[in-house]
Amino acid sequence: MQVVGVTTQQEVHIVSRDRKFRINEILVIEDPALNYPKGEVVETMAYNRLIPMGYDKSLVDHQVLETLRHIGYDIESDEINVAKLRLFEEAPYPVRTGCAVRLPEFDEVRHLLVKTMPDEGMVLGEIHGTESMADSMSEDLQDQVMMLEQGKLRSQQGVPFIFDIKSMQQYPHVGVFGGSGSGKSFGLRVMLEELMKLRIPAIVFDPHFEMDFRDRVPELKERSEGLMGRSVTVQIGQDVGISFSELSTRDIEQLLGAAGGNLTESMVNVIQSLHQRKDSFTSFSDRLNNLVLAQEEGSNHLKRKLNDPELTPMEAERIKDLLSILQQYGTLPPASVRGIHWRLNRLEKAGLFQHDIRAIEKGLEQRKLVVVQGSAWVLQVFATYVIGALYRKRREYKDRKMNGEEGKFFPPFVIVTDEAHNFAPKGVDSPAKSILKEIAQEGRKYGVFLFLATQRPTLLDETITAQLNTKFVFRTVRATDIQTLKEETDLTSEEAKRLPYLRSGDTFVSSAAFGRTVFIRIRAAYTRSPHVANPFDELNQFADERDEKVLKVIEKHLPIFDTDLLPLTGEIRRECGLDWDVSRLKEEMERLAEEGQLKKHETPFATRYDK
Known part of the structure; x- marks a missing residue:
């Protein structure tokens, strides 16, 4: 292998007659004047006379071909392997043409590939192009990951990729981007497993009900032992909710805004007028309900009722209360009052005010991963409250400590969400957006960090995207998203062109901590998503199980005539739970006969x- 063609301080072309180059592999140029610079292969090709191409548009240009002829290559008959090598550090002057190129020993490039030890960082996968260094790699980095290729597990063959979680103090926040089927959710699962391994408190907002870590992969059970008991799953309305009495007027404005779109000025005025400090849900709800009823009845109608001689003392007291609240708040617009009433009822029906967030606080204090599940809109409403509440707790503790005061310790933690563009959309106000922007800009000082995943980086708020110092970029097809990622990362044009064709699980890692883009493959996850089954296999399995149950019932009565099916439908209803009539049973028996x-x-x- 040697350098050919015109060279620059950043890039050189290298050639080999016998060895094919691997994309993203690291090579050393034996130029002692430049202290043996190292680079990464960013483009490869094999050239021979059977492949016509325009020299002006090809990796193999006219100068490269002329150099090859001068150093003895037979352009007309040899197959020549050519690669473009980009140097990791810009050279003070161009590399000398003709220099030999060789594979490095692991110790020569360890500082470029490994930033921390496996037990102190997140071991996320294997770095592509490092297979040649496996033999010289130190023992502490061997057998760290199992890889999944074509549905089969294989042992580690290259250098493991270890994300230095401690570097987030300097380079905070992580973005995970990729289209459907790219391995984005799989990669996010692996990251969460590593957070559990390191016992880093994290809260995960799971709109797809898939971040469950109880089902372990049997072949990797030994590796997943350390994860047991380190996660807890809670559902909004069943396990956690919002303590209404702890809400400020501003909190209630945000929650009700999230329940049904932006509030009008008159709606905000209704909340500010009706809410009183330390209101419980019952007291606030009763006040609002009474105002709605009083406005519907009207002052004159209520006064006529009050003069009814048949009115009981209790009914009279009730009407006086309605008149009192109408006198106090009657000037508020009825349409706005009803709008607030509808939103409050919607949140109450979702179970949002039946619990508090103590289960989440307890999980974080125990250094666990807390998965919060719920429908998308309820999650957005709840996230607005819980992120703000937890962030304030951590911030108050740190501020007290800075001022030399004692306060109750609250741990640093990580906020993780899929479909992040729904929580912080670009160009549109949303309930959780303001608190996420604040954390993106200031969370580093307080030890609060973001892991945000989305299929559409273009739709994510630009301020937040700019603060994500590490970005995992999986397969992405849309041109607008690729353009956004090029602007927000150091992906080169060659790497951007590869994005639509990446295999599921392959990802570019653009990290300020590494100072360059690293191409890796995510390791095999130790746990499985509850949605891992193929839906068509699920369909066949359900049909087979149902047929088996029905046949057991039918066989007890065989032989049977189609005129005697009525009693059988009742038995099938009891034994199989199927509400079939005679016509449906006859159709199913016809099908079973055909099969x-x-x-x-x-x-x-x-x-x-x-x-």
């Missing part, structure tokens, strides 16, 4: 079914 599971005999009077 050979029953035998059908036509008689002059009726159809008989037998084994």
Whole structure:
């Protein structure tokens, strides 16, 4: 291998007659005047006379071909392997043409590939192009990951990729981007497993109900032992909710805004007028309900009712209360009052005010991963409250400590969410957006960090995207998203062109901590998503199980005529839970006969079914 063609301080072309180059592999140029610079292969090709190409548009240009002829290559008959090598550090002057190029020993490039030890960082996968260094790699980095290739597990063959979680103090926040089927959610699962391994407190907002870590991969059970008991799953309305009495007026404005779109000025005025400090949900709700009822009845109608001689003392007291609240708040617009009333009822029906967030606080204090599940809109409403509440707790503790005061310790933690563009959309106000922007800009000082995943980086708020110092870029097809990622990362044009064709699980890692883009493959996850089953396999399995149950019931009555099916439908309803009528049962028996599971005999009077 040697350098050919015109060289620059950043890039050189290298050539080999015998060895094919691997994309992203690291090579050393034996130029002692430049202290043996190292670079990464960013483009490769094999050239021979059977492949016509325009020299002006090809990696193999006219100068490269002329150099090859001068150093003895037979352009007309040899197959020549050519690669473009980009130097990791810009050279003070161009590399000398003709220099030999060799594979490095691991110790020569360890500082470029490994930033921390496996037990102190997140071991996320394997770095592409490092297979040649496996033999010289130190023992502490061997057998750190198992890889999944074509549905089969294989051992580690290259250098493991270890994300230095402590570097987030300097380079905070992580973005995970990729289209459907790119391995984005799989990669996020691996990251969460590593957070659990390191016992870093994290809260995960899971709109897809897939971040469950109880189902372990049998072949990797030994590696997943350390994860047991380090995660807790809670559902909004069943396990956690919002303590209404702890909400400020501003909190209630945000929550009700999230429940049904932006609030009008008159709606905000309704909340500010009706809410009183330390209101419980019952007291605030009753006040609002009474105002709605009083405005519907009207002052004159209520006064006429009050003069009714048949009115009981209790009913009279009730009407006086309605008149009192109408006198106090009657000037508020009825349409706005009803709008607030509808939103509050919507949140109450979702169970949002039936619990508090103590289960989440407890999980974080125990250094666990807390997965919060709920429907998308409820999650957005709840996230607005819980992120703000937890961030304030951590911030108050740090501020007290800075001022030399004692305060109750609250741990640093990580906020993780999929579909992040729904929580912080670009160009549109959303309930959680303001608190996420604040954390993106200031969270580093307080030890609060973001892991945000989305299929559409273009739709994510630009301020937040700019603060994500590490970005994992999986397969992305949309041109607008690729352009956004090029602007927000150091991906080169060659790497951007590869984005639509990446395999599931392959990802570019653009990290300020590394100072360059690293191409890796995510390791095999130790746990499985509850949605891992193929839906078509699920369909067949369900049908087979149902047919088995129905056949057991039918076989007890064989032989049976199609005129005697009515009693059988009742038994099938009891035994199988199927609400079939005679017509449906007959159709199903016809199908079972066609499939050979029953035998059908036509008689002059009726159809008989037998084994």
